[in-house]
Amino acid sequence: MTITFPHMGWLYIPVKALFDDLNVPIVVPPPINNKTLEIGTLLAPEMACLPMKINLGNYVQSIENGADTIVLTGSCGPCRFGYYGVVEQEILRDQGYDVDIIILDAPGRDPREFVNRISRITGRSPLFKGLKAFFQASKIIEEMDKLQQVFLRKRPRELAKGETDRIQTRFEKEVMKCKGSREILALIEKYRHKAETIQERPDTTPLRIGLVGEIYTLIEPYVNLNVEKKLGSLGVEVHRGITIRDWVKTHLSLDLKYKKERKEKLDKGAGYLNLCIGGHAWETIASAVHYADMGLDGVIQILPFGCMPEIVAESIIPTISKDLDIPAMTLTVDELTGEAGYQTRLEAFVDLLSRRKEIIYEQA
Amino acid sequence: MKIGIPRALLYSIYLPLWKTFLESLGHQIVMSSHTDKKILDNGVKFCVDDACLPIKIFHGHVMDLAHKTDAVLVPRLVSIHPEEYICPKFIGLPEMIKHSVPGSPSLLVMDYNARSGTEKAYHGMKTLGRELGASEKLIKRALSEARIRQAEHERRMEREKGLNPAHALDGKGMEGIIRLEQGTIGLIGHPYLVYDQFINMDICNKLAARGYGTVFPENIPMADIEAACKRYPKKMFWSYGKRLLGAGLTMMGDRQVDGLILLTSFGCGIDSFVDELLVIANRRKYKLPLTIITLDEHTGQAGFNTRLEAFIDMIEWRRRYDNYIPAHGLAVYTGKGTFR
Numbered sequence: 270m271t272i273t274f275p276h277m278g279w280l281y282i283p284v285k286a287l288f289d290d291l292n293v294p295i296v297v298p299p300p301i302n303n304k305t306l307e308i309g310t311l312l313a314p315e316m317a318c319l320p321m322k323i324n325l326g327n328y329v330q331s332i333e334n335g336a337d338t339i340v341l342t343g344s345c346g347p348c349r350f351g352y353y354g355v356v357e358q359e360i361l362r363d364q365g366y367d368v369d370i371i372i373l374d375a376p377g378r379d380p381r382e383f384v385n386r387i388s389r390i391t392g393r394s395p396l397f398k399g400l401k402a403f404f405q406a407s408k409i410i411e412e413m414d415k416l417q418q419v420f421l422r423k424r425p426r427e428l429a430k431g432e433t434d435r436i437q438t439r440f441e442k443e444v445m446k447c448k449g450s451r452e453i454l455a456l457i458e459k460y461r462h463k464a465e466t467i468q469e470r471p472d473t474t475p476l477r478i479g480l481v482g483e484i485y486t487l488i489e490p491y492v493n494l495n496v497e498k499k500l501g502s503l504g505v506e507v508h509r510g511i512t513i514r515d516w517v518k519t520h521l522s523l524d525l526k527y528k529k530e531r532k533e534k535l536d537k538g539a540g541y542l543n544l545c546i547g548g549h550a551w552e553t554i555a556s557a558v559h560y561a562d563m564g565l566d567g568v569i570q571i572l573p574f575g576c577m578p579e580i581v582a583e584s585i586i587p588t589i590s591k592d593l594d595i596p597a598m599t600l601t602v603d604e605l606t607g608e609a610g611y612q613t614r615l616e617a618f619v620d621l622l623s624r625r626k627e628i629i630y631e632q633a
Numbered sequence: 634m635k636i637g638i639p640r641a642l643l644y645s646i647y648l649p650l651w652k653t654f655l656e657s658l659g660h661q662i663v664m665s666s667h668t669d670k671k672i673l674d675n676g677v678k679f680c681v682d683d684a685c686l687p688i689k690i691f692h693g694h695v696m697d698l699a700h701k702t703d704a705v706l707v708p709r710l711v712s713i714h715p716e717e718y719i720c721p722k723f724i725g726l727p728e729m730i731k732h733s734v735p736g737s738p739s740l741l742v743m744d745y746n747a748r749s750g751t752e753k754a755y756h757g758m759k760t761l762g763r764e765l766g767a768s769e770k771l772i773k774r775a776l777s778e779a780r781i782r783q784a785e786h787e788r789r790m791e792r793e794k795g796l797n798p799a800h801a802l803d804g805k806g807m808e809g810i811i812r813l814e815q816g817t818i819g820l821i822g823h824p825y826l827v828y829d830q831f832i833n834m835d836i837c838n839k840l841a842a843r844g845y846g847t848v849f850p851e852n853i854p855m856a857d858i859e860a861a862c863k864r865y866p867k868k869m870f871w872s873y874g875k876r877l878l879g880a881g882l883t884m885m886g887d888r889q890v891d892g893l894i895l896l897t898s899f900g901c902g903i904d905s906f907v908d909e910l911l912v913i914a915n916r917r918k919y920k921l922p923l924t925i926i927t928l929d930e931h932t933g934q935a936g937f938n939t940r941l942e943a944f945i946d947m948i949e950w951r952r953r954y955d956n957y958i959p960a961h962g963l964a965v966y967t968g969k970g971t972f973r
């Protein structure tokens with residue numbers, strides 16, 4: 270059995286560490302590229318969500334590299350993500366790929382089945398080794414989250430243009446060569462140090478923009494056309510609440526303090542939306558309010574075309590923008606989104622924010 | 634109070650429940666007009682672009698009622714069956730309306746959530762009753778009356794094959810006809826597409842004109858639907874997704890139809906999955922004539938008719954060449970792209 274899984278930003282880093290530690294052979298899908306998208310677009314129904322199209326591309330490329338089992342997490346609605354596994358399996362089988370899909374739904378109803386599926390994946394590792402591997406993986410998630418935050422903070426402030434990007438690229442290259450969680454943790458540590466010491470321009474107060482929207486689109490740079498790098502190089506400090514750490518903490522951990530904080534944050538949006546409608550729409554709304562409270566200069570919502578919960582959020586955002594006086598922009602991405610037009614819209618929005626800031630500054 | 638009920642989304646299924654309840658509480662009900670060009674245009678204009686056609690049209694219906702009534706009922710159908718949902722947009726519908734419809738008409742939001750039990754579903758209605766100032770006793774009576782009416786309606790839908798629930802409500806509009814001289818077509822789609830003559834370009838009458846009756850998902854017994862969906866490794870958690878999938882599979886399996894039309898709205902997330910599963914099942918096993926027709930605000934009569942004609946021609950052609958075995962379950966796959 271050779272396992273593979275879908276890409277989502279840096280998710281492959283803890284996943285790789287986990288399986289390395291368990292001595293389970295895996296195939297990390299090749300980095301998402303145009304070919305991935307092309308395969309996915311061909312296989313998936315046209316109206317499928319973009320993340321699913323990329324998933325399918327990942328699988329096929331991994332199967333070509335020897336994978337025969339796909340592991341993915343699930344949910345029980347209300348959004349489509351919960352049914353990805355079934356539709357993906359049908360499509361792959363229909364295309365003649367002989368693969369197994371293991372869907373890891375939250376243990377809720379049937380804990381035995383959950384343990385069953387986990388042990389199908391972890392093989393015959395002794396329990397304590399398994400637990401240790403999970404523990405290490407969650408540590409990696411924490412650490413890489415911090416590294417990411419450093420990159421986000423440094424990018425708009427770097428003295429030598431492009432240095433942050435260069436360091437990040439080097440990190441991403443080297444991490445693939447690491448084996449096991451120990452090596453990966455050491456590498457993250459090393460790069461965090463490197464990133465911390467990136468020289469900053471003197472007295473810069475960058476514009477600050479909060480990113481909100483559908484989780485996959487926010488986390489996966491290929492799909493959001495590298496929005497963080499683009500904004501960073503326009504001199505913007507990017508804030509993003511939804512990260513892999515956040516997702517893991519919400520869905521897979523028992524961290525009560527975190528859950529309480531999360532609930533408090535969600536409550537901020539209560540005046541606009543006060544229940545889960547699927548996906549991350551509630552977070553989108555609550556974060557937009559939160560970013561306005563924090564005094565950020567603007568908010569950008571990103572969603573894949575046809576994303577059901579985010580469409581609901583999209584209709585609420587203009588009201589928040591008006592009520593709380595914070596400029597907001599919605600970007601819908603699909604497989605045809607062009608680099609140039611996207612860049613232009615980002616630049617125009619950043620322009621608007623900086624002009625607005627100047628005016629406010631002069632008035633003060 | 635004069636309360637408006639939009640003749641949109643799942644009204645054709647749930648109107649008896651809502652209407653009886655509010656009437657028994659002593660309110661006057663006004664229905665919005667049947668969907669027309671103006672309602673469509675208004676909906677398209679004020680709803681966010683990315684939304685699907687039925688949601689846009691709901692916006693239009695609310696606007697149609699805004700000036701005629703004291704308040705407009707906006708149901709929030711979170712779930713109509715334990716452990717199931719309908720669609721994220723149904724859950725966020727009141728918010729969409731509130732933030733998009735101009736002139737902020739007063740809205741009565743009525744929650745309906747059977748996710749953790751059928752009885753609990755009625756909490757939302759009771760809450761609304763209280764907000765409207767009714768006594769507990771009156772609410773209780775109104776609710777039980779409403780539930781009786783609703784049960785009658787549901788029984789009719791399952792029993793009378795070919796029944797159009799929208800027609801059953803007021804005797805207006807298209808009547809369902811199950812079997813005509815040429816045969817029967819299975820029409821798979823959400824109630825708000827299948828039973829709204831304006832949105833679906835009057836598809837049933839057009840089929841009838843060529844001699845075909847229609848059978849709808851609501852006419853397939855729930856037990857068959859559940860059984861048919863069992864073949865997938867995970868429960869389909871959208872109630873209508875399940876209904877469409879199970880009904881489609883049942884119709885294919887029983888061979889009670891000569892062909893299937895999957896009617897969908899551009900941008901419908903649920904259908905993108907359901908239709909794919911149906912197409913795959915049909916291609917691999919049943920090999921019936923099948924077509925997907927996608928509707929959106931740009932759909933024109935002429936293009937639509939051509940598509941329908943072509944599909945029927947194909948059914949008849951296949952019937953004539955009965956022993957012709959198609960290479961891969963010949964079907965017109967027209968699901969890609971907006972159909973104009």
Ligand code: SF4
Pocket residue numbers: 318319320348349350351483547548549573575576577578579902
């Ligand atoms: S949240 Fe959006 S992208 Fe994710 S499954 Fe739902 S529709 Fe698809």
Ligand code: SF4
Pocket residue numbers: 577685686687688719720721722723823898900901902903904
């Ligand atoms: S089920 Fe489809 S058509 Fe209905 S509201 Fe949801 S996305 Fe729109």
